[in-house]
Amino acid sequence: MTDHTVTFTLAGPMQAWSSAARAAARPTAEAPTKSGVLGLVANALGRTRGDDITDLAALRFAVRIDRPGTHEIDYHTAGSGPFPLLPGEVLRDPTLARTVSRLGWQAATRNYAPPRNIEAKGGTLVAKRPEHGVITRSHYLADAAFTVALTGDQDTVATVADALDRPARPLFLGRKAFPPAAPLDPRRHDIGDQLDALAAHPAHRPAEGDTTVYLEDPAGEIVADQPVDYASRRRTGRGQRRHLIPSPTAAGPQTATPADVDFFTAPATATTFTEFAARPANDPDFFTPPQD
Structure with a gap:
């Protein structure tokens, strides 16, 4: 049976793709990962985290970096600061109500903190120690654009293309706060060669210089990016190689x-x-x- 390919564009003001575990530092790869893209596809199909993804995991994956974007870092703090209370919350606490009547509404605040550093006082959750905040650094790509190719049997490719064209739910580029800038423009190709399929899909505002394409290759570098189950976030290794497309030597x-x-x-x-x-x-x- 001849393989078919669907190509589509991932472009937006911000996107982040990582196969690393989530921690205080949330990294991003330089290009979309297979696990992240198949998660986007599963979301477009309306699937839940516990649904079987065997059909999607069998697809071959390739991604072309049309515009690498800029690597940015957001600095976040969670917890340890004060937040204002609603009037009802003040009235339910006689001690706090007396304080507010004496000092004014600027005194109607509580400190908050991450779950492991909070405790209940008079029915209100407050920080055990105000300095117990959590610092995180979220990495992302700004103004990047990529073209993705997924290759497999005709029925699966057609189903994926239709879902990307009319997704069951809103899509996002790696994180829920990062929506795409435009529809993904899925295109079907009756060929299994991913480089030819990518060449037939125009780049979204391409950058100057050589173009990098990452292709699945059993003999390539092993990356922990083959999704097995999204409910448990389990992934295995897959082979990947980097292919370079030289920039044109002469302008047309x-x-x-x-x-x-x-x-x-x-x-x-x-x-x-x-x-x-x-x-x-x-x-x-x-x-x-x-x-x-």
């Missing part, structure tokens, strides 16, 4: 685009905006009025 014919046109300073020869915008950028008199 240049055509004028809206970005090439100065829409704010029209030359004297342009009688209408449409006429001005339609003039080619290589016109020697593009910005120079004719001489009498």
Whole structure:
């Protein structure tokens, strides 16, 4: 049976992909991971964490880095600070109510903290020690764009393509706070060669220079990125190799685009905006009025 391939774009203001365990530092890989992408696909199909993913795990995975983006880090603190209380919460605590009546509403605060550092006092959870805060650093990619290829049997590929085109639930790029910037634009290809399929899918605002593609290869570097079960977050190893596509050595014919046109300073020869915008950028008199 001939393999088929679906390609689609993952682009957004922020995205994060990691196969590492979640801790105080939340890292991101330089490109989407197979476990992360198949999780996105399972979400588009409307599956839950406990559903079987054998059919998805059997798909071959490849990803092209169209635009690597910028590696950013967010610094977070959780707990140890005060938060204001609602009037009802103050009235239910006679001691706090007397304090507020004496000092004003600025005194209506409680300290909060991570679960392991809180205790109950008068029915309210407060920090055992205000300095017991948790510091985390979340890594993510800003303004990155990738094209993904999933290859397998025709029925599975068709099901995945349809789900990505009409997802059962909102999709996100690695973390729930990171939605895609646009629809994923899934495209089906009746071929099993992932490089050919990726070449047929235009890059989303590509960066200059060589292009990196990561392909599954049993003889390649082992990465712990083959999902087995999302409920237990269990993954196994898979082979992966890096393929480099050189940048073109010579530029093709240049055509004028809206970005090439100065829409704010029209030359004297342009009688209408449409006429001005339609003039080619290589016109020697593009910005120079004719001489009498």
